[in-house]
Amino acid sequence: MGLFAGFTLNMLVFGCFLVTILSSGKAAYTVKSTQLTYTLLLVGIVLQGFISSHLLLMILHITDLPGAFAYIRHVLSLYPPFQFSTAFYEVSRRSSWHPLYMERRWVEGEGYEWGHFWLSQEGWLKGHQYVTPSLGESLVKMAWNTCLFAVLAWICDTVLASNRGARQTFPHWLQFCKRKSPRVSSNSTDFPLPSHSDSVEEETERVKFLRKQHTDSGLQMVNLAHIYRKYPCGFSASSDVVALTGLYLTAERDEVLTLLGHNGAGKSTLMGILTGLIAPSQGTALVNGADIRENVDIIRRHTGYCPQHSILWDELTAYEHLYLFSRLKGLTAIQSRQRTNQILRDVDLDTCSDARTATFSGGMRRRLSIALAGTGNPDILLLDEPTTGLDPINRFQVWKLIHRLKRSRVVVLTTHSMEEAEALSDRIAILVNGRLRCIGSSLYLKNRFGGGYQVCLLTKQPETVLSRIHSIAPAALTLTHNADSLTVGLSDIATAQAVFALAESGLEGLVSAWELRHPSLEQAFLAVTGPLAT
Numbered sequence: 001m002g003l004f005a006g007f008t009l010n011m012l013v014f015g016c017f018l019v020t021i022l023s024s025g026k027a028a029y030t031v032k033s034t035q036l037t038y039t040l041l042l043v044g045i046v047l048q049g050f051i052s053s054h055l056l057l058m059i060l061h062i063t064d065l066p067g068a069f070a071y072i073r074h075v076l077s078l079y080p081p082f083q084f085s086t087a088f089y090e091v092s093r094r095s096s097w098h099p100l101y102m103e104r105r106w107v108e109g110e111g112y113e114w115g116h117f118w119l120s121q122e123g124w125l126k127g128h129q130y131v132t133p134s135l136g137e138s139l140v141k142m143a144w145n146t147c148l149f150a151v152l153a154w155i156c157d158t159v160l161a162s163n164r165g166a167r168q169t170f171p172h173w174l175q176f177c178k179r180k181s182p183r184v185s186s187n188s189t190d191f192p193l194p195s196h197s198d199s200v201e202e203e204t205e206r207v208k209f210l211r212k213q214h215t216d217s218g219l220q221m222v223n224l225a226h227i228y229r230k231y232p233c234g235f236s237a238s239s240d241v242v243a244l245t246g247l248y249l250t251a252e253r254d255e256v257l258t259l260l261g262h263n264g265a266g267k268s269t270l271m272g273i274l275t276g277l278i279a280p281s282q283g284t285a286l287v288n289g290a291d292i293r294e295n296v297d298i299i300r301r302h303t304g305y306c307p308q309h310s311i312l313w314d315e316l317t318a319y320e321h322l323y324l325f326s327r328l329k330g331l332t333a334i335q336s337r338q339r340t341n342q343i344l345r346d347v348d349l350d351t352c353s354d355a356r357t358a359t360f361s362g363g364m365r366r367r368l369s370i371a372l373a374g375t376g377n378p379d380i381l382l383l384d385e386p387t388t389g390l391d392p393i394n395r396f397q398v399w400k401l402i403h404r405l406k407r408s409r410v411v412v413l414t415t416h417s418m419e420e421a422e423a424l425s426d427r428i429a430i431l432v433n434g435r436l437r438c439i440g441s442s443l444y445l446k447n448r449f450g451g452g453y454q455v456c457l458l459t460k461q462p463e464t465v466l467s468r469i470h471s472i473a474p475a476a477l478t479l480t481h482n483a484d485s486l487t488v489g490l491s492d493i494a495t496a497q498a499v500f501a502l503a504e505s506g507l508e509g510l511v512s513a514w515e516l517r518h519p520s521l522e523q524a525f526l527a528v529t530g531p532l533a534t
């Protein structure tokens with residue numbers, strides 16, 4: 001039993017080591033990788049039959065083997081089935097019938113006893129002496145291999161980038177064998193800083209000031225940049241894609257920071273960096289003072305993440321999902337039950353807590369996904385397009401949930417909905433091609449980039465009205481000019497007041513009705529993104 005238990009443990013740890021060196025956990029599901037898997041399986045079966053041969057085991061343990069064959073034996077000793085075959089051969093040779101190749105006959109074993117545990121077997125094969133290891137030696141080597149592969153699996157899982165996250169730094173006791181990564185200062189100029197508006201420069205100076213004051217609260221992004229390189233080891237190529245460039249951003253508690261940008265602006269890359277799934281090419285991000293490059297495990301314990309698509313198990317209920325995530329976040333069983341019941345009431349899922357999520361609607365699944373992100377009382381919530389595909393009723397329920405979760409937390413939100421950004425955001429950051437172009441409140445962005453005020457007038461004679469407006473406001477812009485309506489853009493408040501007075505007078509009966517419109521956030525977004533909007 002001990003032999004089979006040791007072999008099982010050895011194979012389990014060996015499998016864990018192989019998993020850590022795979023680039024993706026989905027590799028087994030691709031066509032090419034499936035073909036490779038079956039090929040390796042076939043090779044493994046043939047190899048297992050080859051190395052389990054008694055004759056081969058004796059040949060490999062000949063005392064006067066050439067150096068190359070001895071090297072092969074040492075390499076095979078790392079393969080768990082080889083050690084198992086060696087140990088099993090030792091037991092079966094003493095306890096059952098076995099062949100004597102020199103005498104060309106079969107003989108009965110003498111029986112295996114405890115006295116044979118550390119006793120090696122010696123014999124002769126074609127004039128060469130061989131010494132096969134004892135069962136005790138094989139079990140010691142198997143235990144050594146188990147410890148070796150466990151350490152290798154831990155190191156590879158830490159320092160190799162994969163679908164489980166970005167590579168991490170070596171532990172402190174291995175720092176001497178790792179080349180130091182260059183630390184990026186706040187004055188680095190590898191990536192030029194954009195200067196589309198004063199708000200970007202103010203945000204940059206704000207982050208630098210917080211770092212000088214060693215303020216560790218909230219979320220801070222310092223000169224953050226990332227390049228998707230075609231070749232590994234940092235080699236540059238013309239096809240490299242710059243996803244983020246010199247990003248300085250900060251978010252405080254009780255604040256919702258919304259990221260707006262076109263497809264490919266760098267929002268998902270930024271989310272990947274903040275969750276530790278992607279390693280930044282330059283700069284860093286800090287959560288309550290913890291560096292994403294060095295303390296990703298600590299940051300993940302204080303971060304909740306809701307991806308674009310709901311990642312739920314159809315076989316589990318809403319209660320089971322929340323209870324499982326609460327235990328994973330370190331809560332006790334009693335705390336998990338209390339917290340789960342409270343969250344179910346907060347997200348209006350308490351009446352269907354025992355129903356499997358396969359029966360949930362899209363809105364219910366999104367509410368549960370956001371609730372999972374808020375499990376364990378995280379300090380920062382990352383919500384990646386939380387209301388995509390929802391109807392207005394469910395969208396409004398999710399908005400209320402986000403407002404409740406905002407208390408005492410930092411919330412970073414990405415969305416393509418301008419209405420959602422206005423409803424939820426304390427500040428809005430617009431990214432274009434990985435650069436921060438502007439940041440501020442919704443009102444600031446509309447005033448700064450929306451083109452000022454808009455006056456819509458209903459008139460049967462738009463040409464006459466337009467000429468009267470230009471006589472008092474030469475800088476007025478004609479936004480729309482239809483048969484019965486006219487929309488004029490005004491840049492400053494003085495001009496707007498003059499046009500208001502003109503409209504109130506009725507323009508001698510030429511205007512039947514008029515209204516004042518504030519520029520929309522969408523108009524400000526289109527003005528900031530420029531040619532990318534067309």
